[in-house]
Amino acid sequence: MAPNVKSDGRTTRWDRHRAERREEFVLAAVRTIDTLGPDASVADIAAEAGVSKPVLYRYFADKGELHAAVGAWAADLVLARVLSAVLAPATARDRVTAGVAAYLDTLAEHPQAFLLLSRPTSGQDPLGPGKDQIAAKLTRLLGDALRHLGGDAGAAEPWAHAVVGLGTSVGQWWLERHTVSRAAAARYLSDFIWHALSGAAAESGVDLSGLDAGDGDVTPIRSEKHR
Template sequence: MTRNVKDDGRSSRWDSHRETRRAELVAAAVRAVDSGGTDVSIADIAAEAGVSKPVLYRYFADKAELHGAVGMWAARQILDAVVDAVLAPAPTRERVEAGVAAYVETIAGHPNVYLLLVRQHTGGTDPLADGKQLIAATFARLLGDTFGRLGVDAAGAEPWAHSLVGIGESAGQWWLDRRTMSRAAFTRYLSEFVWHALEGTTAEYGVDLSALDRPEIVTPLRKSPR
């Protein structure tokens, strides 16, 4: 006979503790990479966290899983900053420019972390994969809502969103690697590119993107739940 075991909440408390501890270890990894550069070791991360490597591996199966968790952390930082910027009340082009500026500011705040993640991508498993999917899904919803309000076919929202993510990743890596221009100049060039891509897309459908600035069209957009 099977005995029914009453759930006393210990399992949920352990899950909550585990997630909290993982977040603390990810924060330690970010600090270690910020200060030590892209070649920082697992031992360095463990030391920053004040734990041994075996303890670190209780929470992450391997180095790739830890990098993936850092990648999701970075994606959420980018997403929060960009979405807040593009949803702020302002003319449409200014919101696009603000979104790009927020992205550049975010990666500039943790250049070693960002470069570590994109270089890991080129060398094998992509630690940014889940994070990029999250960003693209949010962008797709925002684009779909925007084009829907303009009466434009929004079927392309998903590939357009993934294209924006790819452009941002590639251009961001180039700038952080080269630093051959100022942040202001890079932000301006990237903003112009993104704006004209969006403006050109709507123009193909005979719609002026600046129509979003008219009061009868503008309606609040909501953030996707994360």
């Protein structure tokens, strides 16, 4: 039988310290990439963080792991902004518009960081886990909505992944080309997503206007923290 070892809290404190330091380094990486572009080096990031490269490598195995951590930061930021927009009281159509606008506004705040993340290197996609996370949240929201309206909730997952794919592709295109304004890109993308979702739902006899909310009521689309 294993001995009963009492924790003195040192392991917990170290884990918390390590997590806090990693977060500091990720934010330093974002600032560096925003300033110097996607080709910013680990040395550049270490300098911004005020540490040496060896110190940085104590927290990240290599540059790929650091970029993956930046990808996780980016996905969390996008998810928080988009959820805040789509959970606000409004018509279903306006929620889609607000969510897309929040997404492109976030990309515009950190264009160089998102450009880096949109270009996989060494066969790795630093945004991969984040896109899966966003798709999973969107699947739950769409599933709730379809069940509420009496539709086929099985459509929620493929629709969610389709929306994430559209957003990723259009976001990368806009960051690279800027052939239209951010407002125009948001309008075109939200129009496409809305008509794709509402059209597919209508084919199954479901009217998404049944999700229109007012007076602070955002049921059935609600935040995970309320579940």
